Amino acid sequence: xxxVSQHPxxxxxxxxxxxxxxxxxxxxxxxxxxxxxxxxxxSLMLMATSNEGSKATYEQGVEKDKFLINHASLxxxxxxxxxxxxxxxxxxxxxxxxxQNTGELFFGEGSRLTVL
Amino acid sequence: xxEVTQIPAALSVPEGExxxxxxxxxxxxxxxxxxxxxxxxKGLTSLLLIQSSQREQTSGRLNASLDKSSGRSTLYxxxxxxxxxxxxxxxxxxxxxxxxxxxxxxxxxxx
Numbered sequence: 026x027x028x029v030s031q032h033p034x035x036x037x038x039x040x041x042x043x044x045x046x047x048x049x050x051x052x053x054x055x056x057x058x059x060x061x062x063x064x065x066x067x068s069l070m071l072m073a074t075s076n077e078g079s080k081a082t083y084e085q086g087v088e089k090d091k092f093l094i095n096h097a098s099l100x101x102x103x104x105x106x107x108x109x110x111x112x113x114x115x116x117x118x119x120x121x122x123x124x125q126n127t128g129e130l131f132f133g134e135g136s137r138l139t140v141l
Numbered sequence: 142x143x144e145v146t147q148i149p150a151a152l153s154v155p156e157g158e159x160x161x162x163x164x165x166x167x168x169x170x171x172x173x174x175x176x177x178x179x180x181x182x183k184g185l186t187s188l189l190l191i192q193s194s195q196r197e198q199t200s201g202r203l204n205a206s207l208d209k210s211s212g213r214s215t216l217y218x219x220x221x222x223x224x225x226x227x228x229x230x231x232x233x234x235x236x237x238x239x240x241x242x243x244x245x246x247x248x249x250x251x252x
Binding site for chain 2: 031057059067068069071074116118120128129130131132133134135137
């Protein structure tokens with residue numbers, strides 16, 4: 026299957042700082058990428074849909090200014106958690122669909138964010 | 142609003158047993174259904190994708206079925222192994238192209 030790479034896999038930061046997480050499609054182009062958040066023993070919650078060359082679409086309740094998404098190319102989307110607080114600590118996972126695919130989603134390895 | 146349910150939340154079986162994991166969804170207007178595997182602290186690995194027009198898909202010891210009209214899917218694992226221990230999630234893609242996940246079933250296969 027297609028490969029989606031996320032970096033960093035783990036990050037620890039101080040409260041008030043910003044953290045950037047990268048999501049790359051390694052062997053395919055993705056016009057659309059999705060960012061999810063997962064709390065312990067919970068399912069994945071869709072945060073936003075990242076669209077190449079245009080603004081991201083955020084789900085209800087997700088702060089746009091808090092979670093900045095940029096999809097500057099067909100292989101890279103970034104999520105920046107701005108002014109991070111301890112409650113932002115979570116597991117963030119991105120996914121992407123292969124262009125002209127039947128809709129199968131491929132996921133990155135996830136990024137564990139811990140805000141002290 | 143689509144809701145995906147996976148019951149039970151956890152399952153423990155002895156090695157070698159054949160088992161079935163269930164998934165149900167409330168809105169039958171779906172494009173496809175995917176089964177994923179998630180190991181602790183890791184991302185998701187796609188196991189099987191069933192398009193809305195299909196009834197089942199097979200990959201190795203895994204077989205997934207889809208009954209769209211009744212809003213149900215099952216993942217059948219044959220001859221389970223300790224390495225199959227993980228959380229299994231099902232997710233459906235709706236008309237808005239968004240994926241809705243169940244909470245997953247944590248499977249433990251005892252040696």
